[in-house]
Amino acid sequence: MNFFDKLNRSILQNQSLLFVGLDPNPEMMPVRYESEELIAGLEKWLQFIIAETADYVCAYKPTLGFYEALGIPGLELLYKTLAAIPAHIPVILDAKHSDLNTSTIFAQTVFTEWQVDAITLSPYTGQDHVAPFLVYPEKAVFILCCTSNPGAEALQQYPTNESPLYLQVVKESKTWGTPEQLGLEVGTTNAEVLALIRAIAPERIIMARSIWAKGGNLRQILEAGLNDNGDGLLIPVPQDMLGNTQLSEEVESLRAEINQLKTEIIHENSTCSVWFPDVCFLNQHPYQDLILQLYDIDCIMFGSFVQASGAIFPYYIDLRKIISNPQVFNQVLTAYEDILKNLNFDRLAGIPYGSLPTATGLALRLHCPMIFPRKEVKAHGTRRVIEGNFHPGETVVVVDDILISGKSVMEGAGKLESAGLNVNDIVVLIDHEQGVKDRLQQNGYRSHSVLTISEITNTLYQAGRINEEQFLAFAES
Numbered sequence: 173m174n175f176f177d178k179l180n181r182s183i184l185q186n187q188s189l190l191f192v193g194l195d196p197n198p199e200m201m202p203v204r205y206e207s208e209e210l211i212a213g214l215e216k217w218l219q220f221i222i223a224e225t226a227d228y229v230c231a232y233k234p235t236l237g238f239y240e241a242l243g244i245p246g247l248e249l250l251y252k253t254l255a256a257i258p259a260h261i262p263v264i265l266d267a268k269h270s271d272l273n274t275s276t277i278f279a280q281t282v283f284t285e286w287q288v289d290a291i292t293l294s295p296y297t298g299q300d301h302v303a304p305f306l307v308y309p310e311k312a313v314f315i316l317c318c319t320s321n322p323g324a325e326a327l328q329q330y331p332t333n334e335s336p337l338y339l340q341v342v343k344e345s346k347t348w349g350t351p352e353q354l355g356l357e358v359g360t361t362n363a364e365v366l367a368l369i370r371a372i373a374p375e376r377i378i379m380a381r382s383i384w385a386k387g388g389n390l391r392q393i394l395e396a397g398l399n400d401n402g403d404g405l406l407i408p409v410p411q412d413m414l415g416n417t418q419l420s421e422e423v424e425s426l427r428a429e430i431n432q433l434k435t436e437i438i439h440e441n442s443t444c445s446v447w448f449p450d451v452c453f454l455n456q457h458p459y460q461d462l463i464l465q466l467y468d469i470d471c472i473m474f475g476s477f478v479q480a481s482g483a484i485f486p487y488y489i490d491l492r493k494i495i496s497n498p499q500v501f502n503q504v505l506t507a508y509e510d511i512l513k514n515l516n517f518d519r520l521a522g523i524p525y526g527s528l529p530t531a532t533g534l535a536l537r538l539h540c541p542m543i544f545p546r547k548e549v550k551a552h553g554t555r556r557v558i559e560g561n562f563h564p565g566e567t568v569v570v571v572d573d574i575l576i577s578g579k580s581v582m583e584g585a586g587k588l589e590s591a592g593l594n595v596n597d598i599v600v601l602i603d604h605e606q607g608v609k610d611r612l613q614q615n616g617y618r619s620h621s622v623l624t625i626s627e628i629t630n631t632l633y634q635a636g637r638i639n640e641e642q643f644l645a646f647a648e649s
């Protein structure tokens with residue numbers, strides 16, 4: 173089960189948006205544990221917090237730095253703490269990791285060895301740093317957008333209060349992963365900050381931090397941070413509650429207060445859109461994550477576009493952008509691979525230019541030789557129509573990104589056949605439908621696609637990514 177589903181189940185089961193920090197901070201340890209040796213005292217305290225809150229919170233958030241500060245015994249304590257957390261409650265490791273060089277190995281350690289469900293990351297090393305964490309489809313990341321630390325203001329509010337850097341972080345990080353895999357960490361005492369972020373990230377899970385620092389106006393925070401469905405916001409249990417012996421009663425009462433306010437806010441804001449499905453589908457498409465990511469990285473654009481055929485469509489599918497997002501590129505290759513593994517062929521041929529990177533990636537993954545038919549033959553050099561080595565009589569599978577009229581793949585296949593190669597199968601990511609597969613069939617080719625255009629538009633519409641007008645633009649073209 174992926175992080176998003178696990179979190180939603182946990183929210184439902186415990187009827188709670190609360191998460192609790194599991195931090196072995198000696199300065200905050202209650203005096204009743206001080207008679208013990210330090211690590212033993214911290215361990216008893218953390219086990220107490222887990223036992224008291226497991227029925228009232230939706231997630232746990234251990235902060236790695238506190239464990240690291242205790243040395244080797246600290247890491248042992250982390251293992252024990254993780255083991256004590258009930259398996260159905262997701263764990264968000266607060267690491268604020270920010271080092272590009274160690275991201276791949278660290279992602280492997282935290283997700284496969286420590287088996288946490290999500291991790292917090294700093295945004296400044298950019299998408300390349302986040303991508304190694306997103307190749308684990310069951311896991312998630314929370315990007316630190318802003319903190320309540322007064323010293324951070326000079327950066328966060330730069331260059332102007334109207335267009336602050338922290339909002340740019342939100343906008344940019346939204347392009348790195350789907351809402352199911354990438355949430356936002358927002359540390360603030362100011363509900364207005366939360367409202368600004370919610371306005372540009374209506375679909376993201378926001379993990380609120382530091383909201384209690386100035387007394388905390390819970391109603392304002394919830395009004396600003398909840399999404400249209402009345403969720404999407406994780407609220408921290410106040411740190412100073414964690415030393416209390418009556419912890420379970422206090423957390424239960426805070427949960428009740430949040431749920432009451434949430435009901436009132438939903439009621440006050442009640443519109444049809446409150447009940448509009450956001451990311452929870454009855455019949456979820458198996459490639460739903462991929463579809464949403466293709467949309468989020470702007471592969472699906474609206475406006476008047478001339479197609480290769482000369483027709484004008486009110487949209488354009490630009491799959492050439494996939495190569496700039498290694499995480500999405502990886503998923504796309506896996507989807508092609510799932511089709512290719514059932515076909516028989518000696519070589520792969522990519523259709524230039526858009527599909528050459530995909531064919532190259534697949535050739536490397538499948539250890540299969542690649543060739544490609546040139547779009548235009550050069551007037552210099554070898555003047556070859558087909559680049560790469562091959563033997564006439566071999567079978568070639570053609571790989572392209574999208575079928576619109578089918579002209580490009582048929583021209584490519586024709587060039588391969590003129591060189592004595594056999595082409596039976598054509599594999600694409602997107603089938604634009606409208607009879608293109610039948611046309612290919614009539615010309616002797618079997619075509620296979622990962623997605624159809626209607627699967628994409630239905631998923632985007634159900635997820636609230638496109639509006640009715642945009643949905644109809646596809647249906648009517």
Ligand SMILES: O=P(O)(O)OC[C@H]1O[C@H](OP(=O)(O)OP(=O)(O)O)[C@H](O)[C@@H]1O
Nearest residue numbers: 480524525526574575576577578579580
């Ligand atoms: O089915 P069709 O009507 O032929 O349309 C689909 C083709 O159009 C695009 O290539 P494009 O001609 O834009 O060239 P490119 O790959 O060099 O960008 C796309 O990559 C497909 O190959």
Ligand SMILES: O=C(O)c1cc(=O)[nH]c(=O)[nH]1
Nearest residue numbers: 479480481488489490576
């Ligand atoms: O040329 C086209 O028709 C075309 C190509 C492409 O990549 N995407 C699209 O929507 N149309």
